[in-house]
Amino acid sequence: MKVPIETKVNNKTYKLEVEARFTLLDILREELKIKSVHRGCEHGECGACTVLLSGKPVCSCLVLAPQVDGAEITTVEGLLKDKELHPLMMAFIENHAIQCGYCTPGVIMMAYYLLNNRPEFTDEELRKGIAGNLCRCTGYVHIIRAIKAAKEYKDSGNWW
């Protein structure tokens, strides 16, 4: 069974007819070819498919197609400005926070949400904030460093 949906992804509006059992993850990867959204566990456990759904971070594998109708979605592709990397992405590169890279887009979206919604945070709060995003390579040390460096970019006005 197919359902019609209208959704805005990275500021572009799409009218789609998709299988009702498709998840937002399927729609993004298969219909819109947005490959940054990674299939990790498909159970909402690993956070590799994290996107912003109307401003809030969600595991896109847990959102069904009809729920996407009328929603606005942001993925890492939506953070690029004329293909220029977002300062948050630069902070990840500069701090060696990317190893295999599979969890990275999900962590970036979660960190983007946290940085935009919390003016200040302790290390402990930051660790709690990204606890829904599993990473098997980094031990999180460089990821924490990168997000803290990104906060400095944000505080100094290097942000969008």
Add this chain to the structure above:
Amino acid sequence: MKERERRLVSGNGFYVDDIELPNMAHCIFAGSPYAHARIKSIDASRALEVSGVLAVITGREVVELMDPLPATSNYGAIGWHWRIPKAYPLAVDKVRYQGEPVAAIIAEHPYIALDAAELIDIEFEQLPPISDVNQAMRPESPLVYEEWGDNIQVHLEFNFGDVDEAFKEADRVIRVSWHEGRVSGFPIESRGCIASYDRITGMLNMWSSTQAPFLGRQYISSALRLPTTKVRIVAADVGGAFGNKVNWWKDTVVGLGSIVTERPVKWVESKKEFFLTGAHNRDVTWDGEVAVRNDGSILGVKAKFLKDLGVEGTNRGSAAMGIIPACCSVANAYHLKGIRIEAYGVVTNKSPYCAYRGYGKDKGIKFMERIIQVVAHELELEPEQIRFRNFIQPDEFPYKQLSGYVYDSGDYPAVLGKVLELGEVSSWRQKQEQARKQGKYIGVGMAFSVEPAGVAAPHCIFGGLTQARVRITSDGLVEVENDQTEIGQGSNTTRAKVVANILGAKLDDIEVKRDSSDMPGSGVYSSRGAIYPTGALIRAATELKARVIKFASHFMNEEPAHIDINDSVIHSTKEPTKRMSLKELADCVYFHPGPRGLPQEMQAKHEVLLDVCASWFSPNTAQNPTSTYTTYCSGADVAVVEVDVETGAVSILKYAHVHDAGTLLDKDIVEGQIFGGIVQGIGEALSEELVYTRSGELLNTSYTDYVIPTAQDSPDIVIGHVETPSPFTELGQKGMGEAPIIGSKAAMINAIEDALSPFKIRITESPATRERVRKWISESQRRLIP
């Protein structure tokens, strides 16, 4: 620079799941619900009626269309007790573990394949399952492979030094037992591949999430009865591997699916399937005695070592072989007089065993680090005193260990000394005393690991193959290729840096090519990247530089001895104005004037290209055939924990690590490996365990119940380095990446035991889950308060 990272951070990955080929179909595996059962019949007709289903492959088809899976190591050939079953990637007559693939469904969409999987009618006749290794060893046990007559796949005895003399000289003999739960890496990206068969050329092209495309080609072509020349595998971006992706048994079915349907076929493994059929590891038990003197000298170890291989340890992964480094690593960093180990690799109705970070060496080292803790406790000494007393000293290198491994270099006292300082051990011990008065249980634990790296073993796929190719292109850039597959360990960056430094080229001028089966080499595992592939790369780049200088000498009219290269510009060291760029030289060599303009002597030798291939073999293994490994980096860990005795929860108050990886090729990358490994080891110590029921059912098949550490569970880590260059590698670098997962697990367990010392608890099993910690405490309370 950092091109790969720029790609990955912005959603431009090339992971298997990202690749779409025209007309591509999808493969799903259907697994057995039972751990041990005879297959009486399979009827796929209802599944085949589903619209969009292209083919269903079962055991019947694989027996007809493929050869059995090849063994990855075979020591039966040299007379050892080493059995190799006849194994296919899909169950043929019976299933031997829960989740064992019984059928592969190829369909237009994965969801259609999943629908169809439910319609395959299979009649099973259940057999008694064996999920316990001790039960499996009893003569009356049900058999996993009836043709063997028992369940012992491998039985080996290791005799190093003079163990009888060691026990004769001992003041005391202390018993030590230690069991490690079954765990694995389970990277966030599961396994997967795409196969695309061309009937006209007979060529099978594959893209795979693999650590070793060249070995994969060997394996897949053998199983599918294809010449190796007709299989080509390109390594896609790999979303984490940790040893779990040095196996290709399921890939063979995907290849067969493409041959049968004549369509490109993609398989992306679900997480549940990865847990159920994945590469499992650890699950070992040591039962031993250690001979000591009262001054803390460790003289000898006698032990029985049991390894639960699951269904088998050779065909679906290289697992049985891990017993060898496990037993050879027991002596670790210490002088001992003798070691005797009787080792068994036993089959049970559990998922196949394969590599996971540490492979086998981890098991011996952790056993020794538990021994040190127990001995220290028994002799009422601090554990670091035992280590300092028994350490191999800095002036003893190269040091031939009892096992025959020849340790290259090191300064173990310096490494341990530094970590005691960074971990603030003496101040934590004072706090520990005060805390106990307030009913708080703080513990200080430590571990020391000597990690054998860079393997070249005979009669297996891990023989030490490598090749590198470095060339200067016609426009003066540098192309680099070897078997150092990028799996997230940063090999693209280190390769570019190594070559840029040798050639004097700009880092931005280096292009590291994607690894494929075109390049002979064993790939990346066992921390070999910095040894074998890097060794080949250094040789190729060094020879290429000599050739560049020879050609430049001709075109610049300068003596070779006075030519140097910096920032991709060749210049005379005598007359700095005499210079040409690599681009200008390349244009001379390739086209203007081209080979005709080269000196006659070079033409006569056919040396007319800026393109060099080289291989490499370990000088350590060459000089010392008993030294299967090349370098032996060392690491020391200090963990300070607090145990909540009411809930059994363990929190980490301090974590410090000091590492000696020889000359550091890239500090960020080395530290990334260390941090990641430590946190994986903490997961193993506290929460990770694959739990099988008595009926052989795996209880945890997701990250919800197989709990890997989150950012919240992971500590800040203080890190330090000691650099003792290896004499066996070109730059003094050592392979690294496994010591941290080994040391952190042992340090955590030792810290928990130290915290619980008022309860007189001797930890003999891991992980130390909250339930287990509570169980230990309540058992101890019953024991202490009758």
